[in-house]
Amino acid sequence: MKKISLIFVIAFLLFACSSVQNVQKPEEPVQPEEVIVQYITLKGEISEPKAEISGLAWYGDYLILLPQYPHLFPSDYDGSFFAIPKSKIAEYLNEVPNAPIKPIPISLNAPGLKDIIEGYEGFESIAFYGNTVFFTVESSPAEMMGYLFKGTISDDMKTITVEVDTRVELPPRAPISNATDETILVTNDRVITIYEINSEQLETEPYAYVFDHSLNLVDSLSLPYIEYRLTDATELDENSNFWMINYFWPGDQKDQKFSLDPIARKYGEGETHSHYNTVERLLEFHYSPEGITLNKKAPIQLKLIDDKNSRNWEGIVRYGDRGFLIVSDKYPQTYLGFVRK
Numbered sequence: 001m002k003k004i005s006l007i008f009v010i011a012f013l014l015f016a017c018s019s020v021q022n023v024q025k026p027e028e029p030v031q032p033e034e035v036i037v038q039y040i041t042l043k044g045e046i047s048e049p050k051a052e053i054s055g056l057a058w059y060g061d062y063l064i065l066l067p068q069y070p071h072l073f074p075s076d077y078d079g080s081f082f083a084i085p086k087s088k089i090a091e092y093l094n095e096v097p098n099a100p101i102k103p104i105p106i107s108l109n110a111p112g113l114k115d116i117i118e119g120y121e122g123f124e125s126i127a128f129y130g131n132t133v134f135f136t137v138e139s140s141p142a143e144m145m146g147y148l149f150k151g152t153i154s155d156d157m158k159t160i161t162v163e164v165d166t167r168v169e170l171p172p173r174a175p176i177s178n179a180t181d182e183t184i185l186v187t188n189d190r191v192i193t194i195y196e197i198n199s200e201q202l203e204t205e206p207y208a209y210v211f212d213h214s215l216n217l218v219d220s221l222s223l224p225y226i227e228y229r230l231t232d233a234t235e236l237d238e239n240s241n242f243w244m245i246n247y248f249w250p251g252d253q254k255d256q257k258f259s260l261d262p263i264a265r266k267y268g269e270g271e272t273h274s275h276y277n278t279v280e281r282l283l284e285f286h287y288s289p290e291g292i293t294l295n296k297k298a299p300i301q302l303k304l305i306d307d308k309n310s311r312n313w314e315g316i317v318r319y320g321d322r323g324f325l326i327v328s329d330k331y332p333q334t335y336l337g338f339v340r341k
Contacts, residue, residue: 034270034303037326037337040092043100045073046082049330055126055232056315056327059153061086063317063325065103068122071114075107081160082106089325093338110162117147125232127184132213133160134191136170138180146170146180148193150215168215174202181209183233185242185287189213192221194233200225208292222291227261228279234318240287241295243324245313248279263299272304280304280311282324282339300339311335
């Protein structure tokens with residue numbers, strides 16, 4: 001009888017220990033799904049690596065593509081921007097097979113701009129408010145310096161004219177090479193520019209410059225710490241939310257030391273992100289006059305190629321409710337792509 005009781009006690013203890021282990025064992029997080037970028041094939045000069053497309057924006061029903069160096073595309077004035085009708089993009093995404101799209105050139109009238117800015121390194125971002133267009137320009141005469149310009153687009157969409165004598169400096173918040181304000185947000189009375197590096201490793205708190213539409217500096221806005229580069233943003237939606245490209249090229253490790261990525265720790269890494277060092281993802285933020293905050297929403301992680309072919313995404317716009325259009329510069333080549341939500 002004692003032997004049977006002892007066996008019962010041992011069995012009970014083993015069961016109890018097993019139950020405790022099962023209770024204490026944390027559930028394995030589900031690996032996030034990554035989104036495959038659907039490429040939209042371009043033809044003509046804008047498809048060449050020299051285009052180095054650095055920004056996207058909607059102007060009505062036209063997608064405007066901003067080359068970093070517009071003067072490389074001759075026009076009657078000082079170079080060219082490019083436009084694609086939204087209808088052409090819809091046709092491409094909805095039809096199989098689909099023919100490459102040739103964007104429409106828009107003449108840039110910006111007399112002497114690249115000579116006025118010492119150490120000129122090209123255009124970095126673009127945004128519209130009605131017929132008014134805002135740009136940021138990057139330079140590095142000795143140290144990095146950004147500039148904010150404004151201009152207008154003609155009613156026939158044939159010319160964009162820049163007010164070259166109306167510009168303001170955008171001093172970078174850190175001495176990092178190839179880093180200035182690469183993002184513009186526009187509200188009905190404000191123009192906001194965002195520096196591309198906002199890591200917690202920097203010794204200064206991140207903030208955005210705030211201007212009125214006449215380019216007078218009126219305020220600054222707090223920003224959250226975000227690891228890796230922020231390279232462009234969508235327009236604000238009706239709830240004042242917007243998405244930004246968050247990109248890390250492994251070669252940046254030579255110049256920058258990033259802390260562990262809190263976003264990856266919180267939401268996990270997709271299959272290719274867990275395998276490679278590259279980061280290509282979209283983050284959602286919220287704007288208010290009191291500051292810019294990161295929304296509590298999982299990032300959209302793009303399916304990577306590999307570390308040798310990380311895509312330097314430089315421009316983003318919303319594409320209705322379906323997702324986003326994004327564009328890369330010349331690394332590893334010019335890509336225009338659709339990202340579903």
